Amino acid sequence: MTAPYHSIVIGGGHNGLTCAAYLARAGKRVLVLEAADRVGGAAVTRSFAPGFKVSACAHLLHQMPQDIITDLGLIRHGLVFAAEAMPTISLAADGPHLRLPARVNGGLSGEDVTAYSTFMARMRRFAAHLRPMLSRTPPRLGTGTAADNGALLRLAWEIRSLGRTGMRDLLRIIGMNMYDLVEECFASPALRAAVAFDAVLGTNFGPRSPGTVLTFLYRLAAESGACGAAMAQPRGGMGTVSDALAAAAQAAGAEIRVAARVARVAVRDDRAVGVLLADGETIAGRHVISNADPRTTFLNLLGAEHLDTGFVRRIDHFRQRGLTAKVHLALSAAPPFRDLALAGLRSRMIIAPSLSYVETAFNATKYGDYSASPAMEIVVPTASDATMAPAAQHVLSAVVQYAPYSHTDGWSAVKQNFLDRIIETIETYAPGLRGLIIAAELLTPADIETEFGISGGHWHHGELAFDQFFMVRPVPGATQYESPLEGFFLCGAGSHPGGGVMGLGGRNAARQVLKKAA
Amino acid sequence: MSDAANRPPHFKQPLLTTPFHSRTRACSTVDQFVAWAGYTTVDVYTTVEQEYFAIRNACSVYDLTPMVKYRITGKDAENYLNRLVTRDVRRVKPGRVAYSVWCNDDGHLIDDGTIFRLETGEFLLCTAARQLDWLLDSAIGFDVAVEEVTESIAALSLQGPTSCAVLKALGLRGVERLRPFDIGRFVLGGADMTVSRTGFTGDLGYELWMTPADAVSVWDRLMIAGASSGIRPIGSQALDMARIEAGFIMPNIDFVPAEASVRIGRGRSPFELGLEWLVDLKKGHFNGRRALVAEQKRGAARRLVGLDIDGNKPALKALLYADKSCRREIGAISSALWSPTCKRNIALGLVDAPYFETGRQVWAEIYLCRELEWERRVARGVVVEKPFYAPARRKVTPAWDR
Ligand SMILES: Cc1cc2nc3c(=O)[nH]c(=O)nc-3n(C[C@H](O)[C@H](O)[C@H](O)COP(=O)(O)OP(=O)(O)OC[C@H]3O[C@@H](n4cnc5c(N)ncnc54)[C@H](O)[C@@H]3O)c2cc1C
Numbered sequence: 001m002t003a004p005y006h007s008i009v010i011g012g013g014h015n016g017l018t019c020a021a022y023l024a025r026a027g028k029r030v031l032v033l034e035a036a037d038r039v040g041g042a043a044v045t046r047s048f049a050p051g052f053k054v055s056a057c058a059h060l061l062h063q064m065p066q067d068i069i070t071d072l073g074l075i076r077h078g079l080v081f082a083a084e085a086m087p088t089i090s091l092a093a094d095g096p097h098l099r100l101p102a103r104v105n106g107g108l109s110g111e112d113v114t115a116y117s118t119f120m121a122r123m124r125r126f127a128a129h130l131r132p133m134l135s136r137t138p139p140r141l142g143t144g145t146a147a148d149n150g151a152l153l154r155l156a157w158e159i160r161s162l163g164r165t166g167m168r169d170l171l172r173i174i175g176m177n178m179y180d181l182v183e184e185c186f187a188s189p190a191l192r193a194a195v196a197f198d199a200v201l202g203t204n205f206g207p208r209s210p211g212t213v214l215t216f217l218y219r220l221a222a223e224s225g226a227c228g229a230a231m232a233q234p235r236g237g238m239g240t241v242s243d244a245l246a247a248a249a250q251a252a253g254a255e256i257r258v259a260a261r262v263a264r265v266a267v268r269d270d271r272a273v274g275v276l277l278a279d280g281e282t283i284a285g286r287h288v289i290s291n292a293d294p295r296t297t298f299l300n301l302l303g304a305e306h307l308d309t310g311f312v313r314r315i316d317h318f319r320q321r322g323l324t325a326k327v328h329l330a331l332s333a334a335p336p337f338r339d340l341a342l343a344g345l346r347s348r349m350i351i352a353p354s355l356s357y358v359e360t361a362f363n364a365t366k367y368g369d370y371s372a373s374p375a376m377e378i379v380v381p382t383a384s385d386a387t388m389a390p391a392a393q394h395v396l397s398a399v400v401q402y403a404p405y406s407h408t409d410g411w412s413a414v415k416q417n418f419l420d421r422i423i424e425t426i427e428t429y430a431p432g433l434r435g436l437i438i439a440a441e442l443l444t445p446a447d448i449e450t451e452f453g454i455s456g457g458h459w460h461h462g463e464l465a466f467d468q469f470f471m472v473r474p475v476p477g478a479t480q481y482e483s484p485l486e487g488f489f490l491c492g493a494g495s496h497p498g499g500g501v502m503g504l505g506g507r508n509a510a511r512q513v514l515k516k517a518a
Numbered sequence: 519m520s521d522a523a524n525r526p527p528h529f530k531q532p533l534l535t536t537p538f539h540s541r542t543r544a545c546s547t548v549d550q551f552v553a554w555a556g557y558t559t560v561d562v563y564t565t566v567e568q569e570y571f572a573i574r575n576a577c578s579v580y581d582l583t584p585m586v587k588y589r590i591t592g593k594d595a596e597n598y599l600n601r602l603v604t605r606d607v608r609r610v611k612p613g614r615v616a617y618s619v620w621c622n623d624d625g626h627l628i629d630d631g632t633i634f635r636l637e638t639g640e641f642l643l644c645t646a647a648r649q650l651d652w653l654l655d656s657a658i659g660f661d662v663a664v665e666e667v668t669e670s671i672a673a674l675s676l677q678g679p680t681s682c683a684v685l686k687a688l689g690l691r692g693v694e695r696l697r698p699f700d701i702g703r704f705v706l707g708g709a710d711m712t713v714s715r716t717g718f719t720g721d722l723g724y725e726l727w728m729t730p731a732d733a734v735s736v737w738d739r740l741m742i743a744g745a746s747s748g749i750r751p752i753g754s755q756a757l758d759m760a761r762i763e764a765g766f767i768m769p770n771i772d773f774v775p776a777e778a779s780v781r782i783g784r785g786r787s788p789f790e791l792g793l794e795w796l797v798d799l800k801k802g803h804f805n806g807r808r809a810l811v812a813e814q815k816r817g818a819a820r821r822l823v824g825l826d827i828d829g830n831k832p833a834l835k836a837l838l839y840a841d842k843s844c845r846r847e848i849g850a851i852s853s854a855l856w857s858p859t860c861k862r863n864i865a866l867g868l869v870d871a872p873y874f875e876t877g878r879q880v881w882a883e884i885y886l887c888r889e890l891e892w893e894r895r896v897a898r899g900v901v902v903e904k905p906f907y908a909p910a911r912r913k914v915t916p917a918w919d920r
Contacts, residue, residue, distance in 0.1 A: 303659060312658050312659065
């Protein structure tokens with residue numbers, strides 16, 4: 001056997017790659033092992049019909065901090081944007097669409113336009129105070145160490161520095177639901193829904209679920225300071241981001257192996273000492289860092305026999321089932337969205353006409369059914385990037401809510417019906433769409449689990465909610481990117497600050513590993 | 519079992535009766551019953567003293583049926599138990615029993631109990647309290663089945679110097695050859711019976727395991743076979759005296775089960791309870807191991823020890839002090855007894871470092887209620903080794919059979 005690596009990263013998702021890149025830049029010998037044939041995890045580009053490519057899971061880049069792009073030289077390593085600062089268009093079945101950021105348009109009253117900018121300014125102020133949390137290791141309570149005490153003080157100061165009224169306002173709304181908050185603020189049903197939609201995207205929440213103001217602020221916090229003016233589309237799809245991260249990591253000296261599935265973490269004398277691959281190969285490493293979701297990490301890769309029952313129970317109870325599906329359509333021509341020419345398609349379109357539409361869509365899933373009229377986030381990548389489809393042909397990519405992880409009748413029985421409902425729903429806004437479809441693909445959360453190896457298929461590898469958040473994410477005992485086992489770390493979306501193609505989990509974890517190794 | 523189906527709804531019958539109930543009821547002369555793990559059981563049949571002396575001088579019979587029993591089977595049964603408990607279960611051979619404890623993540627005791635290895639892949643775990651939730655959560659990631667079988671196994675504990683003689687008179691040939699913690703299988707009047715040389719009294723004794731249908735006939739045969747050996751049914755009070763003499767601890771008396779305590783700091787580790795001999799830190803990972811390794815490094819802050827107290831007044835629930843003037847509190851007593859056999863005033867108590875070392879002197883503040891008037895006594899105590907009572911015959915094989 002060769003000398004052990006300083007660190008072995010299990011999983012070449014964007015967080016694993018980021019973690020490896022930072023470790024390699026710190027001069028450490030790093031190996032990334034990715035089970036799939038390509039790196040990227042849920043940030044990938046792949047074909048789904050002959051000649052058609054799509055960002056198969058995440059499709060918009062809106063949270064990756066500019067400093068990671070700069071640090072790792074991602075532009076130099078091939079990251080190019082096909083579209084930046086993409087507006088959001090809330091589609092209307094008839095009448096004008098709502099365009100955000102709002103101008104006096106889309107039937108919005110002057111009051112609502114003002115109210116919207118006041119609201120966003122208020123939320124952005126809160127988000128700015130939350131923002132620094134994202135790129136730090138959350139403190140642990142009760143340790144009494146200087147680092148944890150300092151971090152707690154900083155956190156308290158961050159909130160206190162909002163001032164008396166600001167702090168009171170934040171503490172009033174943070175536990176609220178978006179439904180109530182947006183009702184307080186605007187009159188337009190479409191505007192209310194468009195704002196609330198961002199709070200529930202990728203979650204197991206409807207607009208009326210408690211804690212959705214938190215998810216909204218959190219998303220906003222992650223978007224502030226992001227590259228590409230928040231909403232961007234990399235040329236060549238999300239895979240370009242991952243490829244650039246991989247190139248950056250390799251340039252810094254990291255080794256990356258694809259089609260290398262890790263079967264088990266190797267443990268000796270109660271510490272992680274490497275990994276065992278599915279093909280039987282063993283590789284030694286002094287630190288093992290998992291990019292996989294917490295359930296996969298602890299129950300499959302490490303194994304309950306190395307963990308205590310109470311901890312395993314917490315992992316087992318970690319809510320990690322997704323409620324978000326993905327649809328890809330290969331089209332023979334540009335999708336005929338009403339009143340939107342090709343330039344208009346260079347946007348992020350949403351189907352969320354009213355709060356009750358989204359809430360009703362959510363209701364179905366409580367009973368194990370999909371939404372009959374789902375809410376959606378739609379992009380047409382080919383409107384800004386010709387590399388994704390044959391000439392003059394187009395791709396439509398939609399994030400669809402809501403779809404339960406397991407359907408009461410079994411997905412195989414109802415998947416086609418759900419796809420039909422989705423297409424019908426889009427057709428309401430794009431009459432004639434059906435005739436253009438060359439191929440269609442639907443990924444339910446169960447399919448996402450299978451394809452991307454994310455147990456439960458959740459956007460964030462596990463719900464981002466108060467009880468699975470920040471200091472206790474993913475669960476007590478696995479916070480601060482560490483685990484109960486010496487030498488074994490986490491760097492994926494299941495850790496703070498959660499999912500979204502952001503890279504902060506990977507970077508924070510690298511910092512923590514270096515601190516521990518020192 | 520069809521029994522369960524015919525039973526009235528639980529709110530009409532809050533306590534179950536054991537398969538021996540018709541007999542234990544008939545033997546009870548003072549009508550003193552007590553609820554134990556959902557069953558009504560005898561606390562005292564006649565007088566505590568009479569029953570206690572049957573344990574120490576002859577042969578006692580105790581209805582053990584309410585003892586909670588879990589059957590654990592499956593490919594990973596051994597690994598599962600080895601991760602659950604503090605001892606190395608791999609070293610328990612089929613046909614053997616091991617006493618052990620198990621801890622939560624903090625290394626605090628959840629319970630103690632006995633593990634019967636019936637076959638290579640079949641175990642019976644006997645505990646004082648129900649904990650199926652903990653056992654099932656512990657099964658995540660293991661190929662095992664955990665099933666509660668309390669109701670389908672009737673059990674009697676036969677303890678005392680003549681217990682082996684009684685079993686031989688009953689017709690269990692070769693029972694004297696069972697070593698301590700051995701399991702033997704016998705046939706009695708056509709019915710299968712499992713016998714283990716185990717018990718809770720610190721003396722020679724056996725536990726008999728049978729199907730509920732055979733319970734009454736086994737009881738009746740035992741009473742006949744034991745008539746000339748002084749056999750006597752005993753209740754929980756007499757057994758409690760014997761277990762203190764034997765130095766055994768009881769949940770909710772000497773420690774609070776970790777998963778049942780609500781206050782921070784109430785959990786107790788095996789080290790604190792004087793059970794380090796049950797903890798195998800070298801066997802690989804088990805629940806609480808990392809916390810126990812850390813605790814071992816820190817050193818114990820307190821410890822449950824045996825105490826020999828001056829005078830003859832049991833130091834029930836007494837606070838312990840370093841000084842006679844009772845200014846510096848250093849612990850408290852959880853079990854106490856005037857031991858009729860040892861003729862000593864004994865107790866189990868949790869004592870702070872460094873006072874828990876053998877030979878140290880402590881002071882117990884004892885309150886006595888004498889015809890409704892309270893008297894306070896401060897008695898000197900000395901930390902002593904446990905058990906207080908340990909006759910050599912408990913370990914001798916072949917066992918005493920006269
Ligand atoms: C439907 C959907 C749409 C989304 N849309 C967006 C979006 O538009 N914008 C956005 O920012 N975010 C979006 N997200 C969220 C985002 O995709 C994820 O949060 C993010 O990609 C997670 O990255 P990660 O590196 O932490 O984990 P992953 O990308 O899941 O990477 C984990 C990697 O580990 C590998 N792995 C697992 N087990 C093993 C093993 N045993 N051996 C070797 N390798 C292993 C996997 O193959 C995978 O590559 C979306 C998520 C979903 C589900």
